[in-house]
Amino acid sequence: MAMIGQPLDRIDGRAKVTGAAKYAAEFRVPNAVHAVLVQSTIAAGSITGFDLKEASDMPGVLAIITPNNAGKLTHPENVPQAVAGPLLQNKDILFNGQHVALVVAETLEQAQSAASAVRLTYTRGEAATSMDAMLGQAYPPKHFRNGARPPDTSRGNADESFATGAVKMDATYVTPIEHHNPMEPHATIAAWDGDRVTVWTATQGISGVQSTLAGQFGIDKANVRAICPYVGAGFGSKGNTWPPATLAALAARTVRRPVKLVLSRSQMYTSNGYRPRTVQKLKIAAAADGALLSMRHDGFSSMSRPSLGEFAEPVALATEMLYACPNVAVTHRLVALNAALPTYMRAPGEASGVYALESAMDEMAVALKMDPIAFRLKNYAETDPHENKPFASKALRACYEQGARAFGWEKRSAEPRSMRDGNILIGWGFATSTYPTNRMPSAVKIRMEKDARVVLQCGTQDIGTGTYTVMTQVAADTLGIPMHHIRFELGDSNMPPGPVSGGSMTVASVSPSVQAACRALLDKIKDRAVAQPGWGGQSRDGLQLRDGQVVGIGQQISLATLLEHGPIEAEAKTQPGDEKKEFSMHAFGAQFAEVRVDPDLGEIRVSRYVGAFDGGNILNAKTARSQLIGGITYGIGMALHEETLVDQETGRIVNTNVAEYLMPVNADVPDIQTIIVPNDDKNSNPLGVKGIGELPMVGVAAAIANAVYHATGVRVRKVPIRIEDVL
Amino acid sequence: MAKTYVSATINGESAEFLCETQQTLLDVLRDVIGLTGSKEGCGSGDCGACSVIVDDRLVCSCLMLGVEAEGKSITTIEGIANGDTLHPIQQKFLEYAALQCGFCTPGLIVATKALLDENPNPTETEARYWLAGNLCRCTGYDKVIRAVMDVAADMRGEKVA
């Protein structure tokens, strides 16, 4: 039976339900000491002095590392995962909560006590903290999408055609700063042996960690080993190699002992990025029959001071390709603030951008008096209207149909405030989802041991998505041997490199190499068979591996016999081909939300949810559904709960915890029905997958916002939607 | 500072340890005893990843001092399974894929154990509010609740359709 497609239990499940799975902070490294970060309490200026007397004299303190004694680190320009700072390289303060010192002590308690006793003096500079106040000074990103495309594009003439529309909308949507808040705070243990360093680190990309540290410390990549067998999720916060990992290695080098650095939840708010705040201006015009004439999407996203790097939230990419509209213009701008560097967060670009786009499309449907789905179908893009290419595959129509049927959409009455359960207002909302299909190079090593068990290795990560399980399935099918004879290993940079676990591309990127490595192994097994005495007449390609036997014409030999000569090894590398040139590659989905709103008290609760998704070929329906439900839940948080609050006077974050940074908990999440719309996108990659890590969260906030409008008649153009917005 | 000697029962076995006064029970479990199944997600009682059962009460071990464990009986995730045999709750979490990254999982399983010990027949709403103190960022709760309701029925000896 083919393993691919089966809803199999997670291979790492047992380790996780028993507490045996080891995360970065849990490795026992002999002689390790503890480091604690000290962070600034002003947003701009420079450090004029440190008073370290009290802290240095405290028991157990081994070192206090500041810009005065940190030593020089090199910024590796060609490593995209390398974050430039703050790395204690100068005394400039660029944001509130910036790392300014690192205390190393024998025990964690000693390091924490001493960190509290570090005193700084500053000269204060003028801080830019309000994005709205700085909108006029927005500037185009310099490295938008790593230079792969310009920040502004257009087709037709969006402004002129806007004037000709029978029905128009022109509105601004705002999304807040959000923090990933993976349940595992970032942790690194670093240990040097001469000029070689090993880091056990919570990361979505061990290859990036390896390259970053090698560059920063000026050592060979081969001298850096990054280990991460389990990671307590990341959602983008562990994609780059952020300063804490570097500073742990720096501290270990300084005190010549292994050093463990674990961020507090509070420090997670200024140490490893966040989803930037966006202000998005949407202008859409349509003919009276609903045909789109013009779309304009101007996106602004908040940024740090530019010297820390650049991250532009690509909010308007979906606007280019999602609908067949002849005149489209999009722009992306940055607003520099005294804030930490933002970064990717689950569904970067689309989470914020499709929220705005699909809210605007709902406003248009209302203005046109059209059913929201009918309006989307009226403007359905059969081919990518921006790139003028066919889609590699697109089952969005089926997502609409199957999702609507499961939700019971046809029973919706269009008028706002028209559906009630007693006093409670009911709202039904809908939105489209889409996310690009990505793929990166990867390499896999495979070895069949003498007992015919197989070990595969790839320096990828399992951030909770199911990589261990799914790759084992792929190997089992390709080799034709049972899953329990196969072990897929990952999370060690000594293994052949895999891509960062982000962008929903792990399966698309790694599984082709798994397949190729398995095929290379099979070839070697067959080579060994045809080299057997008396096998000269067999052709390698005619052989088959069946039930532990290599079978030829009229002859067979057991694997056990072949393996008496020793284990068999192979390695394979795969990379994307020209498919991106030929096709527009995207996953799609349809999001349906029901909300219940108390009209007097303003409490909004999601009471029912259906999501239908075209994620291409689904390799494991069980792990896939976890991804889909989890993504929708993340979207519920975006719609109704999550918001990082920045004090405008000081630029300091006010809710650096998970009590006041609200995220959904059990009672906030209803029964979620997920529909996997069958598809197999072999145009995109050999396994036909599209990636489902980000897709399920895209459009959720819009579906819920649209449902809130339907329930209350109040159009809220920002998230999270709060009680006071609908009172 | 002098360490305090503490004697307690952990997962059914007597345990003795030395700890500093300000070390939390979570720090003691993880760093002194080496039971790293209980996780620190927040350190402030807001996430539930450190949940353990102390004398039949579900608590956040990050908000309890290690020295206060004196004479107490503590159950951590490491004490839930029976040797190599998973507890039915663990088995159902696995079967329902009610976990992904696994970081919140020990706390959720310990909390579920405490729930079913106290209320073997919870309604779905009761289960959702009982597990209100356990944040999960990956899996989105739906599967957790399915697993909890199913294992509760199983443990009551009921057959679930």
Place this chain on the structure above:
Amino acid sequence: MQAFTLTQPSNIQSAVAAASEPQTKYIAGGTDLLQLAKDDIETPRQLVDLEPLPMSGIHAGPNGLRLEALARMSDVAAHPAVVHGWPVLSQALLASASPQIRNMATVGGNLLQRTRCGYFRDTGFACNKRVPGSGCPAINGENRMHAILGVSDHCIATNPGDMAVAMMVLDAELELIGRNGTRKVAIGDFHRLPADTPHIETILRPGELITGIAIPASAAARRSGYLKVRDRASFEFAVVSAAVALDMDGGTIRSARVAAGGVGTKPWRLPEVEAALTGKPARAATLQEAAGRAGEGAKTTAMNAFKLVLLRRAVLRALQTVAA
């Protein structure tokens, strides 16, 4: 967290004696104190551990309820006599925090839970409550969750309690012990307004300890309820809450007790609402009119102005529910 010593007294008297040392705090459930200590908001040198003291009884009788100070929130909430005789108290407790925290936290400690104001809970900000005279950035800052009643130019931090709000409508009386003996104080007199001394939050004298809470039985207590409005369905501090206890004579309200949470710098009694209900028939218009008076003297900011509207609606809903 700063290092501290832990003293485990064998009785209340020795606890009080130990607490006379400088920089000493009592610790009971520890759910708030340890958070504050980890963040260097509290920096005690000595903790006096009350846990071993036998003070966790819940005594319910025909005349009233007596909670010993170390009774756990979860045990009080689930106690059948409380559920039936003082439902507002059980409901308020169940609406608080999470099961884990309710299992740890004590009723005595809960009365002393400190504000959730993010400026107070971060030493990187100025705060008059933490460092008197340093200023209050919340007044012009992120203050959606801040108080609208009892605020001063020095502090607008919200009292975070649910249980204390319920106790405001139950005429609870706190039993205190200190070096100079015992005394009793009404719940309404226990918390102080911030005025120009926001760092002094209660009338407790140095080293004084709450030993118990006495709550009389009454018809109003039996006919009581708690409503908590929040952004998240569970595990969140109140945006606004309302506690109501009504003594009804048929369809007429003989007397009413109404209080609110999430809006005051202390648990907030609403006498203006009570007065409008006393002696009136419990008709929709009466309740509406009375609830509309809630929040007399409110001082709001742009971000929390909605709380006044929400307060009135929450009070109305609670009145409707309890009167029904």
